[in-house]
Amino acid sequence: xxxxxxxxxxxxxxxxxxxxxxxxxxxxxxxxxxxxxxxxxxxxxxxxxxxxxxxxxxxxxxxxxxxxxxxxxxxxxxxxxxxxxxxxxxxxxxxxxxxxxxxxxxxxxxxxxxxxxxxxxxxxxxxxxxxxxxxxxxxxxxxxxxxxxxxxxxxxxxxxxxxxxxxxxxxxxxxxxxxxxxxxxxxxxxxxxxxxxxxxxxxxxxxxxxxxxxxxxxxxxxxxxxxxxxxxxxxxxxxxxxxxxxxxxxxxxxxxxxxxxxxxxxxxxxxxxxxxxxxxxxxxxxxxxxxxxxxxxxxxxxxxxxxxxxxxxxxxxxxxxxxxxxxxxxxxxxxxxxxxxxxxxxxxxxxxxxxxxxxxxxxxxxxx
Numbered sequence: 172x173x174x175x176x177x178x179x180x181x182x183x184x185x186x187x188x189x190x191x192x193x194x195x196x197x198x199x200x201x202x203x204x205x206x207x208x209x210x211x212x213x214x215x216x217x218x219x220x221x222x223x224x225x226x227x228x229x230x231x232x233x234x235x236x237x238x239x240x241x242x243x244x245x246x247x248x249x250x251x252x253x254x255x256x257x258x259x260x261x262x263x264x265x266x267x268x269x270x271x272x273x274x275x276x277x278x279x280x281x282x283x284x285x286x287x288x289x290x291x292x293x294x295x296x297x298x299x300x301x302x303x304x305x306x307x308x309x310x311x312x313x314x315x316x317x318x319x320x321x322x323x324x325x326x327x328x329x330x331x332x333x334x335x336x337x338x339x340x341x342x343x344x345x346x347x348x349x350x351x352x353x354x355x356x357x358x359x360x361x362x363x364x365x366x367x368x369x370x371x372x373x374x375x376x377x378x379x380x381x382x383x384x385x386x387x388x389x390x391x392x393x394x395x396x397x398x399x400x401x402x403x404x405x406x407x408x409x410x411x412x413x414x415x416x417x418x419x420x421x422x423x424x425x426x427x428x429x430x431x432x433x434x435x436x437x438x439x440x441x442x443x444x445x446x447x448x449x450x451x452x453x454x455x456x457x458x459x460x461x462x463x464x465x466x467x468x469x470x471x472x473x474x475x476x477x478x479x480x481x482x483x484x485x486x487x488x489x490x491x492x493x494x495x496x497x498x499x500x501x502x503x504x505x506x507x508x509x510x511x512x513x514x515x516x517x518x519x520x521x522x523x524x525x526x527x528x529x530x531x532x533x534x535x536x537x538x539x
Contacts (some may be wrong), residue, residue, distance in 0.1 A: 179276035180215030183369030191335035195527035295442030298467035333519020350431035364433035371399010
C-alpha cells in the first residue's frame with residue numbers, strides 16, 4: 172500500500188489544490204494512505220479534516236520581510252517544526268512527500284530529502300515561491316501551471332500540469348438559472364460575484380463600499396459579495412446590507428454554486444482562482460494583490476490579459492475604476508463572450524489526475 176505525505180497550506184490557493192491532488196490519488200489508487208501536514212491555526216487545519224483526511228500541525232510561521240519582533244521566534248519555531256517533521260516522517264514512512272507551498276512544506280520536504288524519500292513540488296504561480304525554489308534542487312519532480320518556469324526550476328524536473336481544481340467545481344454541472352434560484356437571486360437579473368480569495372481582500376472591500384451609492388442604483392443586477400471572515404463584522408451592517416439584490420457573505424462554502432450564478436467575476440489573481448475561472452470559462456475583472464511575494468499575482472493576471480482573457484485593474488486604482496469597469500463589462504455581452512472563450516485556453520481540468528499519476532509512479536518506483 173502506497174503512503175503519501177502532502178504538506179503546505181496557509182491559504183485556499185495552497186489548501187484546495189492539495190485536497191484536489193489527494194482526491195485524485197484516491198480515485199486512481201483507493202488503498203493509498205495519505206497524511207497531511209499543515210501549519211497550526213491556518214486554513215488547512217479546518218478544511219483538510221472536513222475533506223476526510225488526517226492532518227498534523229506544525230507550529231510554524233513565515234519570516235516577515237519587514238522588521239518585526241515575530242522574526243525573533245522564527246528560528247525556534249523552525250527548529251521545533253523540523254524536529255516534529257522528523258517524528259512524523261519516521262512514524263508514517265511515506266513513499267513520496269508532496270509540497271504545495273506554504274509554511275509547513277519546507278520542514279517536511281527538507282526532512283523527507285534527508286531520509287531519501289522522493290519529493291514532488293506543486294507550484295501554483297507564475298512566479299515561484301521561495302520555499303519551492305529552495306526545495307527544487309532535490310525534488311524528483313516539479314509540477315507547474317505556467318510556461319517559462321525553467322527560470323526558477325531545473326528544466327529536466329519540470330512537468331506542465333496546470334493547477335488542480337476542486338472536485339466539486341469540476342464535477343457539478345449547475346445551470347445559471349438553477350444556481351440563482353438556489354441562492355434566492357432573481358433569475359432574470361445578471362449577477363456579479365465579488366470576492367477576495369478565501370481570506371477576503373481589504374482593498375476590494377473598500378472599493379465596493381466606496382461605490383455604494385452607485386451600486387444601490389443597480390437594482391437590475393444581483394451582487395454576491397464575499398468580504399472574508401475577518402472583515403464580515405465590519406461590513407455586515409454597511410449601507411449595502413439592506414439592498415435586496417446584494418448578498419454580503421463572510422465565506423463561500425459552495426463555490427460551484429456561486430460561480431454558476433455569476434455572469435462576471437471581480438476578484439484577486441491568485442493561481443487557484445485563475446485556474447477555476449479558466450476551467451469554468453468565466454469573464455473576470457482581476458485586481459491583483461500587491462501584498463504578495465514578487466508581485467506574483469500581477470504576473471499571473473498579465474498572462475491572461477496578454478491573451479485578452481481577462482480585464483485588469485491595479486489595486487491602487489480599485490476605488491476609482493471598479494464601478495465603471497464592472498458596469499461596462501456586465502452590459503457588454505459580446506465582450507463577456509470573448510473573455511469566456513479566451514480564458515478557456517488556460518484550462519487544465521485533468522491537472523489533479525495528472526499530478527496524482529506522477530506521484531503514484533514515484534510510489535511504485537520506491538516500492539520496487
